[in-house]
Amino acid sequence: MKKILVIGALGQIGSELAAAFNERYGKENIIVADVADDKNKLFPGNIFEKIDVTDSDSIEAAIKRHGIDTIVNLAAILSATGEKNPALAWKINIDGLLNVIHSGIKYKLDRIMVPSSIAVFGPQSVLYNTPQDTVLVPNTMYGVTKVVGEMLGDYYFKKTGLDFRGIRYPGVISNKTMPGGGTTDYAVEIFYEAVKNKKYTCFLSAESCLPMIYMPDCIRATIMLLEADRSKLRHCGNYNVGAMSFTPEILADEIKKHIPEFTIDYRPDFRREIARYWPASVDDSAARAEWGWQPEWDLPHTVADMLGTIGSRNL
Ligand code: NAD
Ligand code: AKB
Numbered sequence: 001m002k003k004i005l006v007i008g009a010l011g012q013i014g015s016e017l018a019a020a021f022n023e024r025y026g027k028e029n030i031i032v033a034d035v036a037d038d039k040n041k042l043f044p045g046n047i048f049e050k051i052d053v054t055d056s057d058s059i060e061a062a063i064k065r066h067g068i069d070t071i072v073n074l075a076a077i078l079s080a081t082g083e084k085n086p087a088l089a090w091k092i093n094i095d096g097l098l099n100v101i102h103s104g105i106k107y108k109l110d111r112i113m114v115p116s117s118i119a120v121f122g123p124q125s126v127l128y129n130t131p132q133d134t135v136l137v138p139n140t141m142y143g144v145t146k147v148v149g150e151m152l153g154d155y156y157f158k159k160t161g162l163d164f165r166g167i168r169y170p171g172v173i174s175n176k177t178m179p180g181g182g183t184t185d186y187a188v189e190i191f192y193e194a195v196k197n198k199k200y201t202c203f204l205s206a207e208s209c210l211p212m213i214y215m216p217d218c219i220r221a222t223i224m225l226l227e228a229d230r231s232k233l234r235h236c237g238n239y240n241v242g243a244m245s246f247t248p249e250i251l252a253d254e255i256k257k258h259i260p261e262f263t264i265d266y267r268p269d270f271r272r273e274i275a276r277y278w279p280a281s282v283d284d285s286a287a288r289a290e291w292g293w294q295p296e297w298d299l300p301h302t303v304a305d306m307l308g309t310i311g312s313r314n315l
Contacts, residue, residue: 001070001110001226003029005062007053007100008074010034012188013115013169013218015042015177017072020219022046031066035075042177053096059103069110072226073100079119079274081181082142093145094152101152104162111163113226116150116237118170118211119143119183123277130279132168132240132286140274153237165225166237170211170282172218173302175309183274187212187251191306194255194262196315205268206249209280213243214297214305221293228291235290240282243295244302254303 004025009018009032021030022045032043033051047066051058053075062068075096082089097114104112121130122138136147146168153164171184179185186202187210193200213221221241246254252264287293297305 001025003031003066003068004070004072005031005033005049005066005068006072006074007033007051007059008076010036010038010042010177011074012174012177012179013172013215014074016174016215017074017219017222018043018046020223024223031062031068033062053099054091056099056103059099060106063103063107063109068107070226071100071104071109071112073097073112073114076115077142078180078182079117079140079142080183080185080271082145083140083270083274086141089141089145093142094148097149097152101156101162101164104164105156105160109162111165111226113165113222114149114153114237116146116166116168117142118168118278118282120146120150120168120238121277121279125277125279127280129281129283130240131283132235132238139277150236150238157236163230164236165228165233167221167225167239167241167287168282169218169241170213170243172215173212173306174215174218175306176215183271183278184210184212186248190248190251190255190264191310192315194259195307195310198259198261199263199265200252202248202264202266203269203271204248204275205266205272207247208272208275209245209247210275210278211242211245211280211282213241213295214302217243217295217297220296221287224291224293225287233290235286239287240284241287241293242282242284243297244299245281246299250299251303254299255307258304258307
């Protein structure tokens with residue numbers, strides 16, 4: 001891992017993961033890329049490449065130009081947007097992924113990392129402590145692309161030796177870049193509304209329980225898996241990772257401990273149906289055993305940190 005190309009670097013996870021890579025590996029070794037322009041100058045000290053992951057030429061050109069040996073591909077269409085435009089979700093999440101995989105094989109890259117999601121699970125999966133290796137029949141196009149993505153990673157690892165790694169992230173809570181079109185986005189929006197307006201209307205119902213992770217843990221997990229000794233890994237792109245689980249009601253109660261006048265009401269929409277068949281919690285024993293995963297952030301500490309950080313800004 002000497003030169004890392006981060007595709008989709010301007011998104012919710014990429015904007016913080018690439019910054020963490022800068023700290024750890026040196027910004028001269030991190031090439032950030034996105035189909036969008038870096039209008040907010042998130043990465044002033046990095047080389048920025050405009051890459052459309054569905055265009056294999058632009059990926060290959062960047063690999064050759066910068067001597068890339070590792071790709072972290074974060075370009076994706078998430079669950080809610082994917083239900084509105086399933087063909088686009090397939091194009092970016094699968095055609096784009098295949099471009100990354102084929103480039104990885106062609107240029108003999110050291111490793112590639114592509115996140116999966118709790119969206120791989122569906123109505124036939126166990127709801128609590130959902131096992132890693134279990135039936136995967138999702139009922140969203142996003143979930144379908146994530147299952148196929150995991151299978152492609154596994155297939156090409158076995159066929160070609162391409163070192164493919166990935167975590168099934170839970171919903172990611174963060175305060176730098178807003179999430180883009182997911183079902184777990186409420187767990188970020190609620191903090192901004194709590195600070196600004198002291199109230200929030202939730203698009204899930206009060207009892208929708210989902211696994212979540214705070215960004216510092218998400219980044220730590222990603223780096224741990226990226227750096228893990230391949231010989232210790234028995235899986236490729238499908239590691240369950242847990243940190244905390246809560247419903248909108250539990251989250252609202254925790255926020256009220258800091259903002260007593262905060263209120264929440266519920267207007268569930270189609271995203272409630274997506275959340276209904278995702279796990280309430282996951283069994284992450286493989287991640288713990290194979291690469292030492294251990295979460296550090298629970299709900300009370302996450303809420304205190306989110307409100308403190310967002311509250312210190314002029315919204
Ligand atoms: P995001 O939507 O915030 O960011 C995606 C980025 O990809 C954006 O900057 C977008 O401009 C870029 N992009 C879109 N189409 C592109 C294309 N054709 N070529 C290049 N770049 C393109 O997503 P995120 O939340 O940062 O998610 C990153 C990865 O993590 C995705 O694979 C997602 O499925 C996975 N994931 C995220 C969460 C979460 O809660 N954020 C949870 C589970 C899994
Ligand atoms: C989404 O809600 O689509 C994502 C995810 C859990 O994959 N945040």
